[in-house]
Amino acid sequence: MPEILYQINPDRNVPWNNLPLLPVRKELYLTIEILEKLGDAKAALARLQGRSIVIPNQGLLINTISLQEAKISSAIENIFTTDDELYKAYSDQTNEINGASKEVLRYKEALWSGYNYLRNQDYFDIEYFIKVFQEIKQTKDEIRPDFLNTAIKQSGTGPTAGQVIYTPPKGQAIIKEKLDNLVTFLNDDENFKMDYLFKVAIAHYQFEAIHPFRDGNGRTGRVFNINYLTKKGLLDVPILFLSRYILDHKEDYYSGLSGVSQRGNWKDWLLFMLKAIEYTSMITFQKINEIVSAKDSILEFIKKDTRKVRSPEDLVNTLFTQPFTKVKHLVDSGIYSENTARDYLNRLCDLHVLEKKEIEGRHYYLNLELYRILSE
Structure with missing residues (x-):
């Protein structure tokens, strides 16, 4: 009689209390x-x-x-x-x-x-x-x-x-x-x-x-x-x-x-x-490669803009930690004041880096490239 290497479940309607212990042969x-x-x-x-x-x-x-x-x-x-x-x-x-x-x-x-x-x-x-x-x-x-x-x-x-x-x-x-x-x-x-x-x-x-x-x-x-x-x-x-x-x-x-x-x-x-x-x-x-490439490209783009942004690296890093950013995120992280954060986010909307969305009376800034990469 051949050796049984694995005792299968004899009846799917009955609790398999004899489920074989590990390891597996x-x-x-x-x-x-x-x-x-x-x-x-x-x-x-x-x-x-x-x-x-x-x-x-x-x-x-x-x-x-x-x-x-x-x-x-x-x-x-x-x-x-x-x-x-x-x-x-x-x-x-x-x-x-x-x-x-x-x-x-x-x-x-x-x-x-x-x-x-x-x-x-x-x-x-x-x-x-x-x-x-x-x-x-x-x-x-x-x-x-x-x-x-x-x-x-x-x-x-x-x-x-x-x-x-x-x-x-x-x-x-x-x-x-x-x-x-x-x-x-x-x-x-x-x-x-x-x-x-x-x-x-x-x-x-x-x-x-x-x-x-x-x-x-x-x-x-x-x-x-x-x-x-x-x-x-x-x-x-x-x-x-x-x-x-x-x-x-x-x-x-x-x-x-x-x-x-x-x-x-x-x-x-x-x-x-x-x-x-x-x-x-x-x-x-x-x-990962697409996210990093998009982040680096956007950072370079922002740095070249004639309207200078303070701490652009911190701004872009925050934008790439989640697709939706709020003014509050930048303020709570200690990067900018509320007015500066709002100004920079709106400016990035003008540059087509972000898209401003109003949902249930609240404003969100969508990172278009990050959203695209994650959705594909």
């Missing part, structure tokens, strides 16, 4: 094709890391790119907001924000909350996942209680809509056992030696299969992806558009997850994740 995924794609993904990610490190003001990337990652990851969960609504909400940062924009901003905060949590300690733990989840959902809820019946069902309106496609483990003791195994796998690089990109892909699947929370597991798992890459030094700051690839290949993403639980198909799952890392590293690299 290498025979299930280690092929020439996988190793070649690993090399491609590592090269693309290393190029992105090298580019981001040499940028003097990483605030250019931190706000703009992580905000887009938050928007895209939320869209995977059918939480949609327009760029204008999101950038306005981020610019305002008030308690008046509601709806989809608020959900997206919570994701961004969770991304940074997880990043800072891991900077303050040398390991992952269950508390890390709980804190990220709580930030996303703005709740004090923790691991699913024993009485809760949770099943993942087919979405949409087709003939299979509403059918159960997966039932995660049930019971807090079992869920905690699986999570304990997951964090041990993440932290112990001596006993679980493998490339970090293999490890993040395997861990992402395992977290989604455990499905420890009532809701928000998908977004928590995608925050983890980026936090893991920064924790392991593969990224300096969380600036990867990883959710872009998942959104564009949403069916393949969910098919890959199901392929592991139903057929033990780890090879296709790892190929998907490695392709996602490679592709999104490339497009993030391109966007």
